[in-house]
Amino acid sequence: MVRDNMLRVRMTDGEMLLLHAKAARERSSLSEVIRRAVVEYEPMLPPKPGLCPEEDEDVPMESILYDDVRELEVGDEKHTITITGIPAEKCPKCGTIIFDLDLMAELEKAELRMVNYFTRKGKEWPEKISIEELARLLDH
Numbered sequence: 527m528v529r530d531n532m533l534r535v536r537m538t539d540g541e542m543l544l545l546h547a548k549a550a551r552e553r554s555s556l557s558e559v560i561r562r563a564v565v566e567y568e569p570m571l572p573p574k575p576g577l578c579p580e581e582d583e584d585v586p587m588e589s590i591l592y593d594d595v596r597e598l599e600v601g602d603e604k605h606t607i608t609i610t611g612i613p614a615e616k617c618p619k620c621g622t623i624i625f626d627l628d629l630m631a632e633l634e635k636a637e638l639r640m641v642n643y644f645t646r647k648g649k650e651w652p653e654k655i656s657i658e659e660l661a662r663l664l665d666h
């Protein structure tokens with residue numbers, strides 16, 4: 527199911543031309559090309575890591591994938607589910623972890639939908655779910 531999530535994207539004229547050309551070649555829509563590009567895209571590491579905000583000296587943060595254990599109350603039941611593979615930055619010195627705020631807001635929304643999904647379908651809750659699995663579940 528495709529929900530109308532509107533995203534304003536800045537593109538150069540050249541990028542826009544390429545997008546139209548790629549969509550025309552396969553006679554699909556611009557949205558379809560972008561949706562598939564998102565699924566297939568492999569992110570690169572940031573060229574310059576951030577610095578730990580807790581240190582007096584410059585300590586570069588390291589990119590990590592964080593597993594977040596979440597306790598969810600659904601009616602009278604408590605579920606523990608670990609969302610795996612959340613991209614974050616961690617200080618190798620003091621252990622401070624910084625998350626992307628936009629991503630965490632999206633995860634909160636996804637968590638609500640996930641609760642609905644498992645409750646409505648009466649399905650067995652998994653102990654762990656990756657962001658990719660969560661994304662597939664949302665589009666189920």
Ligand SMILES: [Zn+2]
Nearest residue numbers: 578580617620
């Ligand atoms: Zn630190």
